[in-house]
Amino acid sequence: MKKKTETVKALAILAALGLILTGCGGSKMSAEATTDDAAACDTASYATGDIYSYDTAEASAEEYEMDEGGSQAPEVQDTARKLIRNVDLQVETEEFDNLLSTISKRTESLSGYIEESYTYNGSTYYGRGNRSASLTIRIPADRLDDFLSEISEVSNVISRNESITDVTLQYVDMESHKKALLAEQERLLELIEQAENVEDIITIESRLSEVRYQLESMESQLRTMDNQVSYSTIYLSIEEVKQYTPVAEQSIGEKIVTGFTGSLKDVGVGLMNFVIGIIINLPYLVFWAVVILIVVLIIRAVIRRKRNGKQRKIEKLKGMSRESEKSLETTVKEEEKAKNE
Secondary structure, eight states: OHHHHHHHHHHHHHHHHHHHHHHHHSSSOOOOOOOOHHHHHHHHHOOEEEEEHHHHHHHHHTEEEEEETTTTTEEOOSSOOOOOOOOEEEEEEEEEHHHHHHHHHHHTTTTTTEEEEEEEBBSSSSSSSSOOOEEEEEEEEHHHHHHHHHHHHHEEEEEEEEEEEOOHHHHHHHHHHHHHHHHHHHHHHHHHHOOOOOHHHHHHHHHHHHHHHHHHHHHHHHHHHHHHEEEEEEEEEEOOOOOOOOOOOOOOOHHHHHHHHHHHHHHHHHHHHHHHHHHHHHHHHHHHHOOOOHHHHHHHHHHHHHHHHHHHHHHHHHHHHHHHHHHHHHHHHHHHHHHHH
């Protein structure tokens, strides 16, 4: 009876422990969560009576230090801040191939890598257009400024947008939670060795699976965050142009000259594309010209045939009228001659 009571008590404590850890660590702690709540959560997880000893709870509590206000705060082992830097960069170039080659070589020399690349060769229906490319580049965070400086020297930067995200508190909270899960995993392994029946082993193994799943998820998130902090991301958009877009403010005269010159170039390009289009489509034009000519000839032949038929009918009717008139005159003359006799 005593053994059964102890088993029921152990199962009840494990169930309560599962609910506490699910509420405390089932989801990722946000950077704004108060550190005293995190400390209280971990302490409650390890101070649950006979199954989890107070020695384990005290060991977990040592991961926190008291701040000046009396609340508990995570102890930051790494004093460096965790910053994620992302840069959106749009540039122009007159030497498209050379720029792509320079970017590839410089990325490799800085121990970075190109994560994603898309290139458009500029082919159009009438001829060759402007080429473009979109690159996602990962560069070590400490070399990001060097890379951006070199890009601005070999191309014309149209726009640049940089964002910095501080994930220091979130990272520390996740590390503390990971340590708590590791301590719980060790304690569960000890409990499996002490379990005396199958039911206790099944219950402990069920909770151990949940803890291991949370540990894998936490480690994956930490690895991802470490990668984002260590390697900055550059979203680079490249456009091939024949003339750079002026970045500095232009005077009225410069704007007029630039606009007029651009219009003349557009007219020239339009005429060139028109001529190219005619030459490209010449076989189609010849084919349809022959088809149209044949159709016109057939229509004209049909019209001529109908016209000739109508003309013959008219002439036939005229001939019949003349014969009728002659016959009538002959009859009249015969009647007059008969009367005279």
